Amino acid sequence: MLQNSEVEKILLQSKQKRKNQIKLLLLGAGESGKSTVLKQLRLLHKGAFTEQERIQYKNIIWADTVGSMQTIIIQARKLGIPLDCDRPTSELFVLKQKVLGYKPLEGVDTSAAGGVSFLKDFVLKYSENSAHRRRMKSTGMANSGWEDGQEEYEEEASGSVGTPSTPGTTSTANTSGNNAAADDLDDSLLKDYLKEVNGTHRRKRYTKEEVAEAIEELWEKDSGIKRCFGKSNLFQIEGSAPYFFERANDYASDDYRCSDEDILKGRIKTTGITETNFNINGMKFKILDAGGQRSERKKWMHCFQDITCTCFVMAVSEYDQVLFEDERVNRMHEAIMLFESLCNSRWFADTPFILFLNKIDLLKDKVRRSPLRKYFPDYDGKSNDVEGVLQYFEKLFLSLNHTGKVIYVHRTCATDRKSMEFVLTAVTDMIISENLKSSGLF
Ligand SMILES: Nc1nc2c(ncn2[C@@H]2O[C@H](COP(=O)(O)OP(=O)(O)OP(=O)(O)O)[C@@H](O)[C@H]2O)c(=O)[nH]1
Ligand SMILES: [Mg+2]
Structure with a gap:
């Protein structure tokens, strides 16, 4: 039989453990920016990116x-946007030939870029098939x-080995880059594509x-290319x-190493789900970054236990774009559905939400040319009113919370x-103080 003092000691130890270990989960749809937030945390609390990452x-x-410049040239034709480089008399004509004639994987060190998972992702993005x-x-x-993803995940995971997509992180929940890609892509497609581009x-x-x-x-010179990019909500790119195009010469140089930007x-x-550990203000943080595309979400539930705080990332500029996974679905509609289901889920009943x-x-650039209405x-606000658009989405998302818990919003x-x-400093300070309160040590 335990003495009162011993029970108290055990309770205190458990509280101490919770107090010292914070688990922050990053969730959201694909491409919303979760891994970019994680990269910023790494820069802030771990220092510079590695040489290997700069080469990767x-x-x-x-x-x-x-791949992106080829996509624009091809899409311009599909959308009927005239390009200067289409005219054989234009000095730009030969430039188009150079770009379209180039095999996109030429000059890429595929193993430095991430091996098979890089190749599969590349094919998934750029192959017409x-x-x-x-x-x-x-x-x-x-x-x-x-x-409803648990069962499928368990089948998928059996025997697979985790593959972190970013160096410096580990993969949890036994996920595999190759397995995930295989949902949409088998090897024959990869082979076909490589034949197609390396014809x-x-x-x-x-x-x-x-x-x-x-x-x-x-x-720089073909105004049609920029006009076509202005309509990139109609295709995937x-x-x-634009940032890459302006610096293409850098990436082509063998000696170049990527900057932080x-x-x-x-x-x-x-x-899958990557896990990165930090020490922030003497507190251990475990950040879980989940893949947001549909096939990745089946694995999410495996990391829902013991979460201290959930951060939902949505891309507010994507209201006029469609999903990569299903081009008939508006990206914002998907984010809304995802947020509502997570925020009101029993898994996160007591979990603070950010x-x-x-x-x-990107929203600032977009509102004028693509009216939200x-x-x-x-x-019912003005098209070019960025603040009005932000308030509209903030209100919309907050109205999806039926639990009464506080949601901390950041732009x-x-x-x-x-x-x-x-x-991120404000967010981590808030999490630490909420954690102290809930562990009863504050
Ligand atoms: N301009 C701009 N680009 C952003 C911003 N946040 C993220 N991005 C870019 O959007 C792209 C997708 O970002 P990721 O962080 O990989 O998105 P993700 O949510 O981790 O995507 P998944 O891993 O597929 O779930 C990257 O090219 C980022 O650089 C932002 O605030 N502004
Ligand atoms: Mg990511």
Whole structure:
């Protein structure tokens, strides 16, 4: 029989443990910016990115720079947007030939870029066959996608080995990049694509430097290219493409190493759930970053236990865009459904919630050319009123909370170091003080 003092000692130890260990879970739809928030936390609390990461991102970004410019040229034709470089008499004509004639994976060190998971992601993004498959599977319905995922996940996970998508993190919940990609992509598609882009027919070979030069010039001089990018809500392209085009020559150079800003703008889709440990103000933080695309959400429930705080990241600029996974579904509709299901879930009944209205920089560029009312007819403010649009979404998301718990809202630009330093310091201070209160030691 335990003495009172012993019980008290055990309770105190358990409280101490909870007090000293904080688990923060990053959730949200694909591409909303969760991993970018994590990168900012790493810069803030762990210091610089590694040399290996700087090389990895250079390779990934080079492939995305070429892939994105090719996508714009092809989409312009589909959308009937005239390009200067289409006219054979234009000095830009040869630049287009250089870009379209280049094999996007040429000049990429695929093993430095992430090996098979990089290749699979690349094919998933740029292959027409893969887009066709997604269209065939499309349901046109917004979907939270995590509530019934457990069984499927367990089947999928058996025997798989975790593959962290970003160096410096570990993968939890036994997830596998390859398995996740295999949902949408089998090896035959990868082989077909590699045949398609590395085709045997002869064409004039251009150097990486020539192609980089062509990309920078097309972006600068061909007004049709910019006009087509202005309509990129109608197709899938990296949001950071303009930033990459302006610096194409850097990524083509063998000696170049990515800057912190490049890495913040670069994208590696998260597969599974990565786990990163920090020490913040003497407190142990475990940050769980979950892959947000639909096939990834089936694994979420495995990390829902003992969460101290949940941070939901939504991209406020994506109200006129459609999902990568299903091009009939509006990205904001999906985020709304996802937030409502998580916020009111029994898993998070006692868990503080933080909401990041992210990508406010892109929102500022967008509101004028893409009126919100076209997508959300009940918005009755002015089209170019950024503050009005932010308030509209803040109110909309808060109205989805039926639990009465407080939701802490922040407006963020996850790629901006200065403002994120401020936001993340406020957020971690808040979590620490909430944790002290709930562990009864405050
Ligand atoms: N301009 C801008 N770009 C952003 C912002 N936040 C994230 N991005 C970019 O958006 C892209 C996707 O960001 P990620 O952090 O990889 O998104 P994610 O939510 O982790 O996506 P999944 O891993 O698929 O769930 C990256 O290219 C980021 O650089 C932002 O506030 N502004
Ligand atoms: Mg991610």
